[in-house]
Amino acid sequence: MTTTLLVRQDDLRSTRLRAGDDPPLAAGQVRVGLDRLALTANNITYAAFGAAMDYWRFFPAGEDGWGIVPTWGFGTVVQSLHPGVAVGERLYGYWPLAGSAVLQPDRLAPQGWRDAAPHRAALHAVYNQYLRCTADPFYTPASEELQAxxxxxxxxxxxxxxxxxxxxxxxxxxxxxxxxxxxxxxxxxxxxxxxxxxxxxxxxxxxxxxxxxxxxxxxxxxxxxxxxxxxxxxxxxxxxxxxxxxxxxxxxxxxxxxxxxxxxxxxxxxxxxxxxxxxxxxxxxxxxxxxQAKKRQADWGGAVLQERLLASWQAFLATLSTATPPWLMPQTVRGAAAAQGAFERLRDGAIEPRTGLLVDLR
Incomplete structure (x- = not known):
């Protein structure tokens, strides 16, 4: 059973939860249980620009007028019909606001892979990449909340x-x-x-x-x-x-x-x-x-771009770890109804800026 948060594409004030049985996997697919999803103003931007910039297309709701807001965070593979992806793998990437997601891994590498679902083929590649935490230089277990x-x-x-x-x-x-x-x-x-x-x-x-x-x-x-x-x-x-x-x-x-x-x-x-x-x-x-990322990849090469971004990220984490008062205090909200309420408070500007919301809809 998976619960998904649905949002009216033309009225972000209208939300509802949809619960349903997990769809069976096809050969080559994996199911990922999602347990650490970020809720930030970024999600409101995704919803506000959902039609203009194709954000609604990443995880189609299958219901006219309704959309699934994408978010960033972490999940663990709970079922796999792909020989190159093992149950138990921890992944970072772009997910639906839901309890689980079905993906179709392709172009596998030690660092990660992309989702090759046909409906995502024409969408920007940066959102289709999933990183294996064991090989991600940005990742540490202790910084999962801040990374999400x-x-x-x-x-x-x-x-x-x-x-x-x-x-x-x-x-x-x-x-x-x-x-x-x-x-x-x-x-x-x-x-x-x-x-x-x-x-x-x-x-x-x-x-x-x-x-x-x-x-x-x-x-x-x-x-x-x-x-x-x-x-x-x-x-x-x-x-x-x-x-x-x-x-x-x-x-x-x-x-x-x-x-x-x-x-x-x-x-x-x-x-x-x-x-x-x-x-x-x-x-x-x-x-x-x-x-701009594409331009810098052409200017510097992908490796140099990642090295510069990683060094800056690590310096930013160091700033956050020593800041007094803290810039950000992560708070995890568990359960679908609580996650729906958290999204609505965020949409309405009712979240204190020092609070960092993470949700688990399972």
Whole structure:
């Protein structure tokens, strides 16, 4: 029996649980029991962009209008009809918000393999890879919670930082990050703070100003209502993790042509999404992390890219392990109904920023 969390594709406020018998495996398939799945603002972004960026297609719900939100985390192979994948293997990868998943391993290597399910063939390869924990240099048993919560987000942070540096900061010396309390935003701020000559400004709700300030990675933290305190004529870059249409318009109107670049990364303000047309200054673009990863793989080669990302990841974990107060406190929610409630609280912005939610729907 597997329980899956379903979300209305056109109304993220509507969720339900679906329980059903495990489907029988075909030759070459494996069943993975999922026990450590991350719930972060990233999941809300996947749902908000589900149709536009094909996120609903990874794990089809099989019911019109309903979708299964993908997430990152860990599972263990509980049944295998593939000779190259053993029962008991621990895997890291991209999963449905469910108690288990059926995959079709292909292109097996000591480090991992890809899911060759036909419906995923045209989707971006980065989401189809599953890593064997025994051969994953990023993995340690003690850091599973942080890896589930932060690894894909920090990878995006690292690629944003690299992209901005690769483009000479678009001639600016100030970078504004909205939703500054979100994990991808403060991962980005942590990296930007190490750059010479770049001021990092975090924009957040009044309730989260103290949290963001406590991290120590922002040069300045402002509530959204204090945007006018920033000098309008000085060049800056806007990295939008909130997706709040009114805030985006306010930023563009305040800075105008002094805003040298504007990109959207996430949608934590899911109730305040909107278009980006008719704005002053540059046209906002969507930052797609795999595109920068592909560029750097071509520039440096895959091995060098992974070495640089691994070194940065390990340094970030070291920062987290010594931070006082802690930046992130993992909390595991067990049971399908509790996981549904956790997703709804996350969607509604009711999770404290220092809390890192992990769910087990089994």
């Amino acid at each position: 919560l932060l690894r894909p987000l920090y990878t995006t942070s690292w690629l944003i930082d690299d992209f901005l540096a690769d483009n000479g900061w678009f001639g600016a010396q100030r970078v504004l990050l909205s939703s500054a309390s979100s994990k991808t935003a403060y991962g980005t701020a942590h990296l930007l703070a190490q750059r010479t000559g770049i001021e990092v400004v975090g924009l957040t709700s009044p309730a989260h100003v103290a949290f963001c300030t406590s991290l120590g990675c922002y040069g300045r933290v402002l509530p959204y209502t204090a945007l006018a305190e920033l000098p309008a004529g000085e060049p800056c870059v806007y990295v939008d993790f909130a997706g709040n249409a009114a805030l985006r318009r306010a930023v563009h109107e305040h800075f105008g042509d002094a805003l040298r670049y504007s990109c959207s990364v996430g949608d934590t303000h899911v109730t305040e999404l909107g278009g980006a047309g008719g704005l002053a200054g540059p046209r906002p673009v969507l930052f797609f992390a795999p595109a």
